[in-house]
Amino acid sequence: xxxxxxxxxxxxxxxxxxxxxxxxxxxxxxxxxxxxxxxxxxxxxxxxxxxxxxxxxxxxxxxxxxxxxxxxxxxxxxxxxxxxxxxxxxxxxxxxxxxxxxxxxxxxxxxxxxxxxxxxxxxxxxxxxxxxxxxxxxxxxxxxxxxxxxxxxxxxxxxxxx
Numbered sequence: 001x002x003x004x005x006x007x008x009x010x011x012x013x014x015x016x017x018x019x020x021x022x023x024x025x026x027x028x029x030x031x032x033x034x035x036x037x038x039x040x041x042x043x044x045x046x047x048x049x050x051x052x053x054x055x056x057x058x059x060x061x062x063x064x065x066x067x068x069x070x071x072x073x074x075x076x077x078x079x080x081x082x083x084x085x086x087x088x089x090x091x092x093x094x095x096x097x098x099x100x101x102x103x104x105x106x107x108x109x110x111x112x113x114x115x116x117x118x119x120x121x122x123x124x125x126x127x128x129x130x131x132x133x134x135x136x137x138x139x140x141x142x143x144x145x146x147x148x149x150x151x152x153x154x155x156x157x158x159x160x161x162x
Contacts, residue, residue, distance in 0.1 A: 007054045009046055012071050013061035017045055020058045027090055028075075030056070049075075080106040 014020040024030045030047040033055050038044035046055035061067045077083045080098050087094050087110055095108040 009055040009057045010071070010073055011057040011059040012073070013065060013067050013069075014058050015061050015067055017043055017058050017060060021045055021047065024056065024058070027087070027092060074107070076105075080108065084108050 012020070021032065021035075024047040025032055030049055032045065032047055034044060034046040036044050038060070042060045045058040047058065048055040056073065084094055084098050092110050094110040098106050098108050100106050
């Protein structure tokens with residue numbers, strides 16, 4: 001058995017660290033925990049909510065590596081409806097509604113515009129994923145949007161699905 005005691009960080013590969021940093025700090029309200037030289041001419045950046053112990057590392061994507069993939073990261077909020085409304089007001093492309101299923105925290109996905117993406121931060125993408133949901137995205141890619149973690153509420157959803 002190992003002696004691992006916690007998850008320190010989860011790395012999200014990005015091609016534009018400044019844009020990703022702007023999203024996580026400027027839009028989501030995370031704090032920048034680490035911004036240090038990393039390798040030759042690169043930076044290691046970690047961001048997190050104020051009281052979080054696990055950080056999100058905005059890691060430089062190696063040339064040719066895939067970006068725009070679903071990271072599976074989920075963020076928690078005390079009020080998914082309020083954060084959904086605030087992100088919508090800030091111009092972030094979020095799902096039309098907060099999703100609710102019995103026994104699962106309320107959640108929604110969000111995305112922002114990247115350099116060559118057809119997804120606008122104020123508009124809606126035309127592509128749709130399974131079940132009519134848009135793929136999750138995260139800013140910072142050049143070729144296409146990358147995932148943003150879904151935001152989940154700590155409150156359990158109502159029994160009916162909206």
